[in-house]
Amino acid sequence: MSRISFFLCALATALCAPSLGLAADANAILSRQCAQCHALSKPADASIDRLWTRKGPDLYYAGSKFNQPWLVEWLQNPRRIRPAGEFYFTHIKATPDGDVIDASTLTSHPRLSKGDADAVAAALMALKGPDDLVRKGAYKKQPVPAMIGAMFFEKLRGCAACHMDKPGQGGQSGPELYDAGLRLQPDFVYAYIKQPQRFDPHVWMPQLDLSDTDLQRLTGYLMTLQDGSPK
Amino acid sequence: MLTVRVQPVRVFALAVAVLLACPRICAPARADDDARWAATAKTYNTYCAQCHGLNRNGKGINAKSMAVQPRDHSDPKGMGPIPDAEIVKAITDGGLSVNKSVLMPAWGKVLSPQQIQDLAAYIRHVCNCGSAANH
Structure with missing residues (x-):
């Protein structure tokens, strides 16, 4: 050499x-x-x-x-x-x-x-899970007005029963989501809301049979939440 | 007319024998009931207790933040008039399906029809208010 x-x-x-x-x-x-x-x-x-x-x-x-x-x-x-x-x-x-x-x-x-x-x-x-667990590109990045997103999360779809979208505001049995936009990938959020039991069998989150429009809206809203306030 | 004379001693002996045998006959049924309620209580504790509470009184950890309070399943007056079919529908399709709050979600995609039937029966057991199927 x-x-x-x-x-x-x-x-x-x-x-x-x-x-x-x-x-x-x-x-x-x-x-x-x-x-x-x-x-x-x-x-x-x-x-x-x-x-x-x-x-x-x-x-x-x-x-x-x-x-x-x-x-x-x-x-x-x-x-x-x-x-x-x-x-x-x-x-x-x-x-x-x-x-x-x-x-x-x-x-x-x-x-x-x-x-x-x-x-x-x-x-x-590097731990990605099974290929079909989270579909890339499911979330279409459509902007959601904060007021509309909050209305669906808190009132119309009942998510706030178990989750907080602002510190101290919402239920306590599910993970807080007021920093979801920093913490989570949007395609994961979309997939988890759609079918939580695919990720966590028997988990205590309901499967609401939401439309794609609803899933996009809720995911879009959660992505705006960064430590308590929509960004 | 034929009459049968029954001696009081024999009647007493028969009654004692029945009483002694009852625990052996009845106990398996009670044990089956206990096992059934225990299994369904676990389902309740997994999904329902977060809102309806450890004591099934509508005061779960999520209740404080809710605009509409969860149903108190321990209240026979409140639960008694609700038909069984409505309880099953509320669990399966959610509160909106029975003109109640959206905060009660639909569990029909998570729980099997049998689990939901068992939950409805368990809720009757909790409120001790019998079936309202005919209301």
């Missing part, structure tokens, strides 16, 4: 090493930490019992669901997305004024360093 070839080979190895290291670290974090609570491959068990006992949402389609910049930020500064945790029924208690969330049963998500968050987010984005 000539000296030049040897030098080029050494240079290439040096340039690749950090990324190889990151990937290895990410896989280690995924398998040792994330997999404790999240499914990183499609679970064989699609029973309602699994829904009751799983500790976090499935991530085997994370790359078709999340936006990478949001993942990087959230993994460093995690905050609760599901007010009543996962699974909601196991984190509530009855009071004379009605049911409330039993915060003592909720646990916090681990916090990652910037380097680990970058690596884990990249690894999660």
